[in-house]
Amino acid sequence: MKLVATLLMSGVLAFSGCTLPQMVKKSKEQKLTTTPDPLEVHADKVDFEMTGILPVKMMKKGTTYTGKVEYVYAGKRADVGTLEFKGDDYPNYKKEEPKKTQTFSFPYAEGMDQRGNLVMTGTAANKKGKTKPTPEFPFTRGLITTSRLTKDIYLVSYAPHGYNNQPEFEPVSVNFYFLQGSPALRPSETGSKRGKFLDAFIAEKNVTKTVTVVGTHSPEGSDAKNTKLSGQRAETVESHYKAQMKRFDYKTKADSIEFVTKATIQDWGMFKDTLNADKELTEEQKGQAVAIADGSDSFFDKAAQLAKLPFYRRIVTNVYPKLRNAQTEILKLKDKKPDPEIAVLGKQIAEGKESADKLNDQELLYAANLTPLLEEKKAIYEASMKKSDSWQAHNNFGAVHLDYAKKEMDKTKMTALVDAAITHFQMANNKMESGEAYANLAVAYTMKGMSKEAEEALTKASGMNSNQDVARAVKATQGVMQIKKGQYTEAINSLGAAGQDAMVLYNKGLAQVLAKQNDAAMATLNESVTADASAANAWSYYVMAIAAARSKNESALTANLQKAVTLDSTLKAKALQDLEFDAYANGEGFKNAVK
Structure with a gap:
């Protein structure tokens, strides 16, 4: 009797010992899929649903199979999570394939715009706790980063000068x-x-x-x-x-x-x-x-x-x-000074060559409108602050700093200009809260990457009874923020109320692509091109190529991509990496467009 028991125990041990290698071997037959495929980034994170299907007879009672999921890109790895199968959950493992579906999410990181892959490394374990790893299995590719193609809109709001130069x-x-x-x-x-x-x-x-x-x-x-x-x-x-x-x-x-x-x-x-x-x-x-x-x-x-x-x-x-x-x-x-006289007096007052009393407060603010030079505007608004210390003067002095910051390539200098602007917008609001100052604060905070503060300023600006230009500036900034948060329908509505600026139309077209409104996106992006014939249109053509790819319109894809890379040659490398065009990458049209 003891001999029989010993033989039975030996058989069990032998069976347990050979289970893990068999599981590892069987794991090669596993099926791993995701929705979407390829992976996409939205609101700075990658959300997807993963389904794992294991082969019949891979799992047994008391065993577990844990898949460690990672995203591999540019020589780096991002931990995504685990997909775990327990043998006891699949009593029909001899006839049915164990299947499990689970949602995952991981944050977007710099460098993920280069192609990468989801990989899963399995670990087979028996009920005694012994484990054996599987090879690394690559599956879904990523990432589609179209949602990150937003262009920040810096519409600066100047307070009204209050002067009417028309006959009265x-x-x-x-x-x-x-x-x-x-x-x-x-x-x-x-x-x-x-x-x-x-x-x-x-x-x-x-x-x-x-x-x-x-x-x-x-x-x-x-x-x-x-x-x-x-x-x-x-x-x-x-x-x-x-x-x-x-x-x-x-x-x-x-x-x-x-x-x-x-x-x-x-x-x-x-x-x-x-x-x-x-x-x-x-x-x-x-x-x-x-x-x-x-x-x-x-x-x-x-x-x-x-x-x-x-x-x-x-x-x-x-x-x-x-x-x-x-x-x-x-x-x-009504007796009024002609514009040329106001312009000359404004400049002389700013230079200290004339008394500030030569112009009233409205005329002095208006004088800044009569010069295209930011340096002269700045000097006149500074003189206006000294004369009246009004909220309009402080807002407009800050607005000039924002216009300077938009052109500044040096980050340190740009930040200093934005900080100076913020100070004067806050001073303007301390004197009298206005839609102009809050809209400008939203732009300034956006330029500094302070999204929370920017949203708070936008909320304030939205509640003000502002003129049409300010309302459009608020909607423009709001619309880009909504795209970044993955709120594409809301972004389309906001940008639709933000006017016909080329960059507004570009972002609206992008939001329409992301909302799967490809035909509408093509129309909007064409309007963007018409509104501004500068090289910035390269991005409008590029996003039109994406809309065409999503609509399976290869000829439109090729034509728009060719225009994009003609205007901006750096987009060739991007297009070659972009999974939006993966289905057409081997076609002659695509190759000719990016050659």
Whole structure:
């Protein structure tokens, strides 16, 4: 009996010992697949679903098979995870293939834009804990990195200067007063300061659009009874104005001036306004008079009730004379400095050669708009900060620094410029929060790679009631961020509201490719090419080639790729590595495009 037991035990040990080599040998028949294939990077990580199928009879009770999954690229390895099979989970291992599906994710790292492979190294183990490794099995290739082809959009927002250089008309007002019941313009009125002011104004021959004269009357005696009196007073002033024009030899200039006369009759509005402005009447007295004026009685009944008030004499003295007038409003062309004068003065103020008082705040900010030179803009905005210390001046001073930073190739210098810009955007917001300053902060933080801060600034900017240019800048920055986060539909919507800038259209087209909207992407990228004929279009053509490849349109792929490498020869090497074109890599069209 002992002999039988010993033989049985020996058989079990022999069986256990030979299980591991058999598992390793069988592992060569395993099937490893992924979705997607090739692997793709989105939002700076690679997500995929992996399925492993082992051959029949590879697994047995008590055994495990653990596959260590890695991504191998450019001489480096990235740990991905493990896929583990337990023999006890597959009781029908003699007839059925053990199968397991699992999701994996690993972060994108620099260098992964070169071709690589997923590999799996298996470890077979028995229930006693003994192990034996398998060879390394390469399977899915990677990576498709199209999502990383975004181009940051640095749309800089300048605050409005507030100056209007177009012709504007401004009102000039002169009132003439009349005796009760009379439409005659007295010498005491024409010789008053008001009369002399009007004479001087007419003598200067100011460019005038309209002269509107409104005649009024008081609610007393003959002034109230003559319903034609208000109109007559207006006509009297009109005649006086025209006589002065003739005196000062206007000739044909008078023909361009439109005269309008109006009559205000039995209206209590002016009475109440004049009454409330009086300094001698008490609030109680004013209230009594207003109550009568607001009553439902007739105009003359109200006038009679006012005459019975104990303080009526003050109304007659302080209020009624001011109602017997002709209000004259003249719309004259506003005096403005011509643009060349503003430009010269702005530069001189910036250089310290002229007093800052030579231009008002709006004119000085506008002067910066009149020069294309960033250095001159910077100096003028600096002068504006010293003059007004306004949020607009600080924002625009920072904006100039951003425009400099966009052109700076030296990273240290670029960072210094961006840091200076951030300081002034923050100062601008401390004075008054604005969409311009927050939109610029988002751009500045993006340039520094500070995505969290950039998003916070964008959120602030989005909540501001900004002009269209600022709103577009916000949407442009937002759209690129959304592509980087893998939010392609959202990015398409944002960039669709960001205007027609070539770089905006490029990123929108890229987002459409990533959202599998290839036809729409081709149309958008063609618009990008039309919007800017510079060498930057190489990338538009390159992404069009990708869209064509995804649509299985080989001729469009070849044509666009050829245009891309013609504009930028460095794209040849990229195309040769790009798995987007793998299905066409051996074709003559592709070879000719990248040769």
